[in-house]
Amino acid sequence: MKKAFFATKYYKNNYNKKKIENITEALEKANLKIISMVNDKMFCGKNKPTSEKLMKETFKKINKCDIFVADLSEKSIGVGVEIGYAFALKKPVVVISNKKSNISSTIKGVAKQVICYKKPREVTKKILQGSYLF
Numbered sequence: 001m002k003k004a005f006f007a008t009k010y011y012k013n014n015y016n017k018k019k020i021e022n023i024t025e026a027l028e029k030a031n032l033k034i035i036s037m038v039n040d041k042m043f044c045g046k047n048k049p050t051s052e053k054l055m056k057e058t059f060k061k062i063n064k065c066d067i068f069v070a071d072l073s074e075k076s077i078g079v080g081v082e083i084g085y086a087f088a089l090k091k092p093v094v095v096i097s098n099k100k101s102n103i104s105s106t107i108k109g110v111a112k113q114v115i116c117y118k119k120p121r122e123v124t125k126k127i128l129q130g131s132y133l134f
Contacts, residue, residue, distance in 0.1 A: 004032040005065035005086070009076035016074075022120035023071055023096065029124040032069075035061050055081075062086050069127075072107065073098045083107060096123055 004027055008020060024034050037058050049057075062068060068086035070079050072095055086093055087110040096115040097103055108114055115126045 001031055001033050002066040003035055003064060004067040004069050005062050005082075005091075006034050006036040006038070006069045006071070007079045007082045008038055008071040009074045009079060010038050019071075019073070019120060023123060026120050026123040027069060027127065030127045032067065032127075035065055037061065058082060059085060062091070063089065065091060067092050067094060069094045069096060071096050072103055073101045080107070083110065094127060096127075
């Protein structure tokens, strides 16, 4: 089973928690083992470490993944940094976003695949079409 690092904008108030759960479930149905900072209780909420420690741990996890998946339904500088890091490591980058989002041409230039969805469950089928999974 391939390991996928999943990145998305983080909110302290868990504003996008349900969306994260739905996308994580869709990726797991595509036979991907999910590695993520937003799902890691150690790095969220009251236990959140310094920015430096957070990024070091994030980079360690990205190093261990086979595929990098970023939800860019909302702009996030941190996710942009993580995409650049994964691309520099030659990890396949898959960008997902809701159909209303505007993905920059720079991000599209490093992505192996861009998936636009109305509902997160659409991600499973579309990600399975990517040849980088095999």
